Amino acid sequence: MNECKKSHHDEKFKADLILRLNKIEGQIRGLKRMIEADTYCDDILNQITSVRAALASVQEKLLLAHMQSCVLQQIKDGEDKVIVELAETIKRMLK
Amino acid sequence: MNECKKSHHDEKFKADLILRLNKIEGQIRGLKRMIEADTYCDDILNQITSVRAALASVQEKLLLAHMQSCVLQQIKDGEDKVIVELAETIKRMLK
Amino acid sequence: MNECKKSHHDEKFKADLILRLNKIEGQIRGLKRMIEADTYCDDILNQITSVRAALASVQEKLLLAHMQSCVLQQIKDGEDKVIVELAETIKRMLK
Amino acid sequence: MNECKKSHHDEKFKADLILRLNKIEGQIRGLKRMIEADTYCDDILNQITSVRAALASVQEKLLLAHMQSCVLQQIKDGEDKVIVELAETIKRMLK
Numbered sequence: 001m002n003e004c005k006k007s008h009h010d011e012k013f014k015a016d017l018i019l020r021l022n023k024i025e026g027q028i029r030g031l032k033r034m035i036e037a038d039t040y041c042d043d044i045l046n047q048i049t050s051v052r053a054a055l056a057s058v059q060e061k062l063l064l065a066h067m068q069s070c071v072l073q074q075i076k077d078g079e080d081k082v083i084v085e086l087a088e089t090i091k092r093m094l095k
Numbered sequence: 096m097n098e099c100k101k102s103h104h105d106e107k108f109k110a111d112l113i114l115r116l117n118k119i120e121g122q123i124r125g126l127k128r129m130i131e132a133d134t135y136c137d138d139i140l141n142q143i144t145s146v147r148a149a150l151a152s153v154q155e156k157l158l159l160a161h162m163q164s165c166v167l168q169q170i171k172d173g174e175d176k177v178i179v180e181l182a183e184t185i186k187r188m189l190k
Numbered sequence: 191m192n193e194c195k196k197s198h199h200d201e202k203f204k205a206d207l208i209l210r211l212n213k214i215e216g217q218i219r220g221l222k223r224m225i226e227a228d229t230y231c232d233d234i235l236n237q238i239t240s241v242r243a244a245l246a247s248v249q250e251k252l253l254l255a256h257m258q259s260c261v262l263q264q265i266k267d268g269e270d271k272v273i274v275e276l277a278e279t280i281k282r283m284l285k
Numbered sequence: 286m287n288e289c290k291k292s293h294h295d296e297k298f299k300a301d302l303i304l305r306l307n308k309i310e311g312q313i314r315g316l317k318r319m320i321e322a323d324t325y326c327d328d329i330l331n332q333i334t335s336v337r338a339a340l341a342s343v344q345e346k347l348l349l350a351h352m353q354s355c356v357l358q359q360i361k362d363g364e365d366k367v368i369v370e371l372a373e374t375i376k377r378m379l380k
């Protein structure tokens with residue numbers, strides 16, 4: 001069985017990601033309130049840009065951690081197809 | 096006073112955006128559960144790509160509506176500086 | 191006839207864009223030489239990132255100039271459909 | 286010496302990239318002619334969007350080939366730091 005099909009990040013790393021996602025969740029709720037209150041669109045657009053950057057940052061952190069732990073380990077274990085999986089994932093991210 | 100500094104979208108448009116943001120909020124909560132459960136990173140990365148696309152879609156819809164209502168109206172009212180404001184907002188979106 | 195269907199940028203602005211495009215053209219030729227010389231892929235990838243940023247910058251400059259001249263003027267002339275055209279163009283840029 | 290610091294793509298792959306870059310080079314020259322001829326900005330903007338997509342496609346092809354040859358091989362050879370190098374390159378691409 002491929003043990004690496006679970007992630008093995010340490011608690012500190014996971015806590016940081018959860019913290020960031022909590023903040024993003026709050027921002028999403030804030031966006032809903034802004035729309036309900038007929039906030040000026042330009043302000044909402046700029047707020048969405050901020051949330052998108054925050055989400056991209058979470059993804060980037062997770063990608064780099066994934067590459068340096070799980071991807072590296074799987075290749076060493078002879079599971080070469082992980083590089084194809086990673087390539088597909090990055091392709092989707094680049095779209 | 097510039098009346099257009101509030102948005103004037105109809106209730107149906109606003110309801111659609113709120114619906115989309117509700118779904119995104121649920122996806123963010125799902126991401127937190129995935130991280131807590133040590134879900135395989137590759138699956139989380141692809142899920143984040145989906146959420147990013149959903150958020151970009153909300154922003155695009157709002158941008159196009161903003162341009163065709165508020166921006167157009169302000170220019171007709173002689174408030175030319177709205178085009179500079181719009182340009183700045185798009186510049187941030189393109190980064 | 192819609193006079194604004196030609197661009198009316200001043201010579202200095204046009205010269206700056208041409209200069210930037212000349213540099214980009216040189217970089218594209220450089221990329222071909224790198225590939226022919228079997229340059230290490232990572233270096234080529236980073237060079238393509240630079241060229242992409244340079245091209246995005248040309249596009250951003252042109253977009254902002256277009257919005258503040260032609261788009262503004264057309265709306266003032268009652269050609270409201272220019273905002274739909276602009277929205278379509280930005281939509282393609284955001285993809 | 287790290288043999289993989291040169292790329293080892295086959296001639297067919299390289300010929301395809303060169304062909305694509307030749308086309309892009311022609312498009313850049315076309316953009317310069319458009320600017321000199323005061324072509325309507327909206328048409329130029331859409332043309333730049335096409336060139337950007339073409340360049341992104343070249344980069345994606347090269348990235349995937351790089352990952353499946355050189356990156357994989359270097360990790361097998363114990364050169365683990367290639368994954369950090371790749372992560373940095375992708376980080377720049379995602380900006």
